[in-house]
Ligand SMILES: Cc1cc2nc3c(=O)[nH]c(=O)nc-3n(C[C@H](O)[C@H](O)[C@H](O)COP(=O)(O)OP(=O)(O)OC[C@H]3O[C@@H](n4cnc5c(N)ncnc54)[C@H](O)[C@@H]3O)c2cc1C
């Protein structure tokens with residue numbers, strides 16, 4: 001039976017099982033096994049859906065040591081001979097995958113966002129030229145298949161329960177790495193736009209209205225995100241950037257204010273339910289992919305909409321008040 | 327310090343626009359530019375050289391010979407030498423074959439640190455630096471946003487990374503590979519007026535596989551372990567849109583639209 005090894009996503013451990021969907025696509029729904037290499041010391045939080053989880057007790061920040069992780073994978077591979085090794089396209093994953101491919105002397109397709117089968121051959125799809133072109137890539141070396149997977153694209157839906165065997169990885173390897181983390185400083189953004197249900201997103205045309213975005217987001221129960229324009233101008237932080245070099249988001253509602261709709265931005269919007277855009281130009285590219293287009297100035301739009309929402313809320317307060325008096 | 331900078335010239339796609347209705351890219355006046363991440367790497371090389379004036383900066387690129395003028399532009403900056411690895415035999419190399427060529431060349435060189443970008447605009451695979459580090463047996467770090475030049479010496483580098491939830495500062499023994507990510511603070515200096523027209527061709531070495539002597543089965547299409555079998559233009563869903571103005575009527579429409587869907 002085919003066997004896949006998936007490297008756990010240490011940032012979002014629960015989402016590691018999204019890579020199961022990639023494995024399902026590779027084996028086209030045929031029976032196969034998927035194993036997870038996890039670093040979480042916390043057994044409660046392990047993701048579901050894996051036949052086996054190999055748990056590494058992470059004492060010295062192994063999960064940030066690409067060479068150590070490679071050494072563990074090489075060791076496991078020499079015993080269990082995986083047919084595919086899937087690596088999340090995270091910061092650490094993007095350091096592990098190329099090393100691993102070189103060590104195993106196999107081809108690597110990086111940060112894929114689709115798996116296709118054409119004439120019985122597997123084709124891995126990734127964006128090139130900054131998202132302007134998609135390339136279907138075949139691997140010509142013999143297995144294992146090594147892929148890194150763009151985060152936020154694949155989602156796994158549990159079909160039936162799987163009994164997971166948890167196995168501790170007890171071998172102590174010597175890491176050749178000299179990397180030492182000297183300091184950690186928490187950053188201030190407290191939300192992850194990938195979890196947001198409503199995003200009020202600002203671009204170059206919302207520069208003047210930037211402080212108002214948050215007020216509108218609050219009023220709609222959502223969060224603020226931005227295009228790269230505002231990140232490059234130092235107005236917003238990279239962590240809330242939507243798009244190809246930012247994040248792929250999946251809110252129910254995306255309000256694009258003063259965003260032109262460059263393909264690299266739109267790349268982040270493939271899973272959005274409703275898009276409302278506000279733009280002074282009705283022919284901005286974003287308008288073609290919007291459900292509602294408001295032609296006009298960003299600041300005026302936000303102020304007017306906030307007023308309208310406030311009016312409604314006042315109304316509700318009055319109604320409640322009346323209700324109580326009855 | 328001996329610093330090697332890996333640079334790649336990429337098509338400047340910032341001018342590209344996309345026509346969603348025609349599903350086609352509007353490509354006008356494509357020109358080649360230095361990959362933005364590499365621009366950061368090079369700007370840190372200059373900062374290191376300011377701190378350690380005895381430093382030598384060597385830029386290395388594998389590309390067709392059409393990039394020679396671009397290499398010359400870099401050599402008009404405080405760069406000491408350039409190497410262009412260029413041979414029609416290398417055409418069609420995927421990342422595996424490319425890192426094989428670059429890694430083989432770098433093995434023959436003496437240096438304290440290799441600086442590179444984290445991603446290239448066109449390939450954006452982040453594979454080359456990691457594979458080179460693997461070939462050379464060095465440590466590697468990706469997405470570096472700042473190098474602490476004051477604390478970096480021939481034996482150790484100190485740098486930081488702006489991550490998702492935290493900013494981390496690291497030290498790493500050299501030689502090693504440091505890959506920079508674009509941040510708004512890195513800009514290359516302009517060449518001095520006197521250098522603008524200077525003939526810098528004597529600082530550029532062009533190498534072919536005759537000098538490198540890599541087995542022909544390891545390079546070009548033959549040495550590649552992946553193959554592009556299809557290309558598609560990126561496609562987005564075009565929606566049935568309602569267009570309103572940002573006036574009272576329009577705002578009322580938006581408000582009801584949001585209310586119907588439970589957002590207010
Ligand atoms: C490799 C690469 C990766 C990239 N990755 C990303 C990415 O991840 N995310 C991303 O967003 N971009 C990315 N970009 C950049 C992208 O190509 C665009 O440059 C960027 O998205 C433009 O941002 P914008 O639409 O906000 O700004 P602009 O292009 O400046 O557009 C501003 C828009 O606002 C409108 N406007 C102006 N004034 C007003 C006003 N008063 N009220 C209302 N509307 C107004 C204008 O009509 C225009 O449509 C990337 C580029 C490259 C090359």
Ligand SMILES: Nc1ncnc2c1ncn2[C@@H]1O[C@H](COP(=O)(O)O)[C@@H](O)[C@H]1O
Nearest residue numbers: 332388442443445446449451452453454
């Ligand atoms: N052909 C090349 N020549 C020199 N350096 C390269 C080449 N390709 C990639 N690099 C370096 O590797 C980095 C990452 O590129 P990539 O792996 O293509 O995303 C780039 O920013 C460059 O510093």
